[in-house]
Amino acid sequence: MNVGFFYVKNHGILQECIDNVLKVNKEYYSLLLEEKMKLYRKTLPGFTGFSPVLDANTEPGNSSDMHEEFDIVREDLELKANAEKRNDGSIGGANTWPEHPEGYREATLKYHWQDALPTFAAMDLSERYVHDKTRNPAARMSAAHYPPQIGPVNDRVVGIGVHTDFQCFTILWQQPLQVLNSDNKWIDAIPIDGTLVIKWALLLLFFTLMVEFHVQPWFARWTNDVFKSTVHRVVNRNSIDRYSIPLFFGSDDDVNIEPIASCISAERPARYEPITAGEYVNQCLKTLFY
Numbered sequence: 001m002n003v004g005f006f007y008v009k010n011h012g013i014l015q016e017c018i019d020n021v022l023k024v025n026k027e028y029y030s031l032l033l034e035e036k037m038k039l040y041r042k043t044l045p046g047f048t049g050f051s052p053v054l055d056a057n058t059e060p061g062n063s064s065d066m067h068e069e070f071d072i073v074r075e076d077l078e079l080k081a082n083a084e085k086r087n088d089g090s091i092g093g094a095n096t097w098p099e100h101p102e103g104y105r106e107a108t109l110k111y112h113w114q115d116a117l118p119t120f121a122a123m124d125l126s127e128r129y130v131h132d133k134t135r136n137p138a139a140r141m142s143a144a145h146y147p148p149q150i151g152p153v154n155d156r157v158v159g160i161g162v163h164t165d166f167q168c169f170t171i172l173w174q175q176p177l178q179v180l181n182s183d184n185k186w187i188d189a190i191p192i193d194g195t196l197v198i199k200w201a202l203l204l205l206f207f208t209l210m211v212e213f214h215v216q217p218w219f220a221r222w223t224n225d226v227f228k229s230t231v232h233r234v235v236n237r238n239s240i241d242r243y244s245i246p247l248f249f250g251s252d253d254d255v256n257i258e259p260i261a262s263c264i265s266a267e268r269p270a271r272y273e274p275i276t277a278g279e280y281v282n283q284c285l286k287t288l289f290y
């Protein structure tokens, strides 16, 4: 409630599955830049693919982020790899997968859908309220590598600058990151063996407000600004190669987000046009990546 951030254990994801996804990512990130750039994000649809270090910037005022990442959206492991791609630039559809290392797709998708998603169900959210809004979520996932930064550092470059995530919540396998607590102090979120970290994100706040208005009993107690969208960053000014795998869980693209009637008055006219979740997330990604 105060920080919008917590650990889950007994999440049901096999350690072997986590080990595999980390193994293929360590192999992937040891490839030559030239090889990874074959799937450069700007040449692929839907904000998927590879982004090199210093390519994106999360914190306005910073110059760029010191990490590289490979982004995917939800894809059925059983479907043929690289089939049925959507070319309309929207989120969703299949991904384009690196040729190397072998087994990258399988390890990644096993972690992503078959294993990470039950964490969501374990939090008891899906069945009760969001089930019909999360039938086909893109559930974007990023596998990131933060190279060491030793020697003189640029003040305007950190691993990932200060930000909040913009979907509903993020499930994070991580090495240390920093979270802003309710006293405005940066605290280290130290990895705890066998746990994943969950961070509330912006879209969830929209949801909880919407639910309050529609008086859905179960979710109503989650309202009144109880949840904070977690402000966080990664500062990798050390000699460690850091890896992390955030899964950004959101709603289906066509779920409508609009200012709720109880928040609109003569003094406070609606500040935002209605927007679908897909369009909203697309706008956020454009700001981040371009």
Ligand SMILES: O=C(O)CCC(=O)C(=O)O
Pocket: 142, 144, 160, 165, 172, 174, 175, 176, 177, 232, 233, 234, 243, 244, 245, 246
């Ligand atoms: O690398 C991490 O631990 C966090 C990454 C992150 O905050 C993000 O990608 O939004």
Ligand SMILES: [Fe+2]
Pocket: 163, 164, 165, 232
């Ligand atoms: Fe984040």
